[in-house]
Amino acid sequence: MKAYVALDIEATSPNPEEAEIVEIAVQDDGGEARRWYLSTRDPLRPEHPVFRLTGIPFAEYEREKLPPQRALQELLDFLDGRPLLGHNLLRYDLPVLQKALNLAGIEFPLRSMQALDTLRLAHMVFPVPPEGLSGYRLGDMHFYFTGKPIQDAHRAHADVEATWKILAGLVLEKLPDGLARAWRELGLSEGELFPETQGQVKELLATPALVEPVSYEGKRFPHPSALGADLLPSRRPAQEKMFGEVERALKEGRRTLLEAPTGTGKTKGYLYPVLHLGERTWVVTHTKVLQAQALEELKYVGKKGYEVKAALVKSPKDTLCPEALFELFLDARQEEDEEVRVATGMLLHYAALGHHDLEALPAYWHFSRGFREVRNRVGTNPRRCRVDCPFLHNCAYQRILDHRKEAQVLVANQAYLMTHFLGQEEVPGEDPESGTHLVLDEAHHLEDTATEALTLVxxxxxxxxxxxxxxxxxxxxxxxxxxxxxxxxxxxxxxxxxxxxxxxxxxxxxxxxxxxxxxxxxxxxxxxxxxxxxxxxxxxxxxxxxxxxxxxxxxxxxxxxxxxxxxxxxxxxxxxxxxxxxxxxxxxxxxxxxxxxxxxxxxxxxxxxxxxxxxxxxxxxxxxxxxxxxxxxxIDVSQDLQTRLWPRFRSAVPQYTSKRGTTPLGWTCAHVDGQVPIGGGPHGTAYPTHQR
Ligand code: SF4
The missing domain is CATH 1.10.275 (Fumarase C; Chain B, domain 1)
Structure with missing residues (x-):
């Protein structure tokens, strides 16, 4: 490994454009360490937040602070051209340091120095946080590798020591075969930290995508009224009523708006009648958490010995296409923009672990210019799919399609529903499948998701x-x-x-x-x-x-x-x-x-x-x-819902928790908390009907 010098800066603001350096600490690979306090343009008062947040003793700072020019020159002498190491070095410490050098009149382009950022490295080594890692901040990483919090956290000297420990932990992680070599081919210094192993990028990308089918053979699911204690240990009146309303809507081809209070047990309330009916049904939620909850419930039912066939349906654009990523890799080797190469290197790792959901990547990537540049390029374009695609049998999109063919219950989110049933894009192979049933959870978000799907940008x-x-x-x-x-x-x-x-x-x-x-x-x-x-x-x-x-x-x-x-x-x-x-x-x-x-x-x-x-x-x-x-x-999405969404489905059961929603005329609107259902026939106006 190179002879890095770990560096950390404490400054007056988390915004690099506003920050003025208060403290710099460095420690080289031999353990030699230095620290400087720097004076600021306007003298700091003891109550300045930097002293509270970092624990720098104000009196010590006042006593030892140096003019920036002198401290920075001493720092450069200590570095002596050695490569830098730091956590969030590239987005924070280096820009702050460069600004300070410029202001001090010291001509020194830091970008000419080699730099290793343990935050970026951590995101590449752990594209998905492993169990026990609660985040990518210095303290989280230190705790993950050492089992202890950082002593004197936010003091620069403590943070440089922690950075060394994090680097030591990261380089011991085992990467999939061939990944370090691919990183080197991309010109990323991170690749040099790991031993080279055999393996080609094409092999990495042929890793079968982790697309879990929810498929259980077993008994036919009984009528909800006949369910035993294995699935319903206790019976709740509101849930019983929900069973009845959902069943009636599905069987009679109705559109029923359900309002159910918290604690009804809504997931079972709509899934059990759907499973009993056994007909193709879209179960659409607003959040990933609710999707996961619906899938967990389906698995639970399957494990109890009932037949369950379900699939999670995702947007192709959010599903990684290995062939597109392979092409990106070939191009990115000549790419000047390092952020694009880094995003490519991370995506290779993500794919090699079997992951494919581009939306599920940590937020860090969505703020990365390089990732945003390649994001749409590596999403699936179903028009490219063909029998001679080398990744056909392992890619997530094809696996999802396979599971989807078999499934009775299709679980998706509202954004998917709107984009593919209502949106402006036609996606081959994503047939809207008229005539199926729709159960829509958290329907109070419908207006927002429909508005988003119909907005031209x-x-x-x-x-x-x-x-x-x-x-x-x-x-x-x-x-x-x-x-x-x-x-x-x-x-x-x-x-x-x-x-x-x-x-x-x-x-x-x-x-x-x-x-x-x-x-x-x-x-x-x-x-x-x-x-x-x-x-x-x-x-x-x-x-x-x-x-x-x-x-x-x-x-x-x-x-x-x-x-x-x-x-x-x-x-x-x-x-x-x-x-x-x-x-x-x-x-x-x-x-x-x-x-x-x-x-x-x-x-x-x-x-x-x-x-x-x-x-x-x-x-x-x-x-x-x-x-x-x-x-x-x-401005108003109700016409679109009315003419283009609901008619696609034989029955539709949007349901929501709040009691404060409007009452769409013409729908059967059932309150499942004991009140008498109100409303009318099966073909009414769209929900929601109110104008924005
Ligand atoms: S079959 Fe389609 S989605 Fe799968 S890798 Fe090939 S082009 Fe991409």
């Missing part, structure tokens, strides 16, 4: 990722030899034209629009700039001094996006080619972007045609990504 960062996916440096779909090989000469020329002419124009149009539009949002938007700004599109925009430039920029963007969409249409004509399979979702994405921009212009009376009065047009600026996005949000 044009996200600046996502559009940049799409452009990069098409062509970036010497890589990208339109430069890929294997894909180009399948095209005719005319199509190849078209691809060349897109790469050399259209994409540079699109990049320029997007950059111009972005610069101006972000300034506009920062000036006119409402909200706290630390968390994001929002601005509603109104007619008054046309009277603003900024409008002529925004208008010009938007027209330029529209025109080049439309050209690109048409060009991709030419390139994806031969449907069976790999190029077409990859380009069709991009073309659809561009179409949605154009629809949104056209709707905005119609709303301002700049284009012919009736504007959609059910749309609220918003623009947002996100400080974490630095990007803007336009949204066209439906």
């Amino acid at each position: 044009l996200d600046h960062e996502e559009l940049e990722h799409v452009i990069n996916r098409l062509a970036r440096a010497d890589r990208g779909l339109l430069k890929d030899g294997r894909r180009l090989e399948e095209l005719s000469l005319e199509e190849k020329n078209k691809a060349k034209e897109v790469v050399e002419n259209l994409l540079p124009r699109l990049r320029e149009a997007l950059a111009n629009y972005t610069t101006y539009f972000i300034n506009f949002l920062k000036r006119r938007g409402s909200g706290d700039p630390r968390y994001g700004l929002t601005l509603e599109l109104t007619d008054s925009w046309k009277r603003l001094e900024e409008w002529p430039r925004i208008d010009r920029g938007e027209r330029a963007l529209l025109s080049v996006l439309a050209e690109l969409k048409e060009a991709l249409k030419v390139l994806s004509q031969a449907e069976r080619t790999l190029m077409a399979r990859d380009l069709v979702p991009i073309r659809e994405y561009l179409q949605r972007a154009l629809d949104l921009l056209f709707e905005r212009r119609k709303a301002l009376g700049l284009l012919k045609g009736e504007p959609n009065s059910n749309l609220l047009h918003l623009s947002e600026w996100d400080p974490t990504t630095g990007s803007w996005r336009h949204l066209a949000q439906p």
